[in-house]
Amino acid sequence: MTDTGNDADVIVVGAGPGGSSAAFHLARHGLRVLLLEKTEFPREKVCGDGLTPRAVKQLIKMGVDTTEEKGWLRNRGLRVIGGGIRLELDWPELASFPDYGLTRTRMDFDQMLATAATDAGAILRTGTNVTGPILDRTGRVVGVSATGPDKEPLEFRAPLTIAADGVSGRFALALGIAKREDRPMGVAVRQYFRSETRHDDDYLESWLELRSRESGDKLLPGYGWIFGLGDGRVNVGLGVLNSSVAYGKTNYRQLLTDWVDNTPADWGLSDPANAEGKPQGAALPMGFNRVPHYSRGVLLVGDTGGMVNPFNGEGIAYAMESGELAAEIAVQGLARPQGTARERALAHYPAELKARYGGYYRLGNIFVKLIGQPQIMRVATKHGMPHPTLMRFVLKLLANLTDPRGGDAMDRVINAMTRLAPAA
16 A cells, blocks of 8 residues: 555454454554554453364465464364254355364464464564544544553554454444344353363264253253363363343353253363363354444454354454455545545445345244243254254354355355345
8 A cells, every 4th residue: 555654454353363363464464454452462352262164264264374383172073962862063065165163262362363364474573452442523533542451541543443343342332333232142051170081072062952850851041162271171061142031130151050060061161170260251243233343443353243154152263254354445436546446345345245144043032032941942843853954954053154156055045045135
């Protein structure tokens, strides 16, 4: 880009998966990118630490080595437990996505992606807390104000900003872009445990039904997971959706304890001595629950734009995909003169997000409302789990793993459903 006196061509707020992905792809296109992160690496984040093939594809695009020698644990698919049935479903074999998933803790995962961005040419400033936008006299964002590691006031200027500051969406809120209450929201709680018997599992494990020792046949609210990390530990967690009557009325950490206390003793999860750290929780903003995704020189990416998949709670893949898309749109926009031509290019970002995910998220929003009713979930589990072919279809739908062209019958049905559904 030509020298305009700005600090960067694009400022990216937040060095999580979405922000680092955006910064990487922007830098690869030759733009000057400033990536601002309020914390210092390495740092912990609340997450399930499980990556589906969608996320793996994005890692490969960024040149990340996903071999076991580099500390990754591969998984073959998803093990589903519910209705008294245990079913192992391999990831589908597709042209569009790899056939394996991964696990890795966020302690170094985010740092790895930020390093990929800086290796591509982005400038990373950690310990830099963005406090708000800088507006010109027309109300357009032309930079950000921030505080540095020593709380010193800072300002950075750029013609475009990408907000990837996570579920809080503080930057978007400063522009008056609040989350929509009519869209799905979830809360997840997770804890690490040492487990010699479960840590190297080659399947991600999903529990559709949770019970405690005291509850007997009565189901606990939510769904659970056990993801092996390959380092002697497992990530154990549960999620509750806002369509459940238990949402906002439950002690989620106690709920997690009640469930793990009922797991087999040889797994080690019911022994407090095996716990590493306390349970931690985070919100899951789903189904485009914050819009518009572009406004006044700012593009929203990942959790900031409410892009968590309503079907399965996956956020990393969509953060990275939207980061890549935002970068591509930004490159095209900045190649045009400031004004109408540039805005026309930038307006393509929300339009393309809607085209890619709108119908799928609409189906997911309906799905969330249905499974929030225990009687529907009970019937679906009882009658769906015994049918492996149906469950393979469900896996493709929930994980959003299909070939857009040339796929099998399941792919064609799912693709048709998402095309016909009105966009979220």
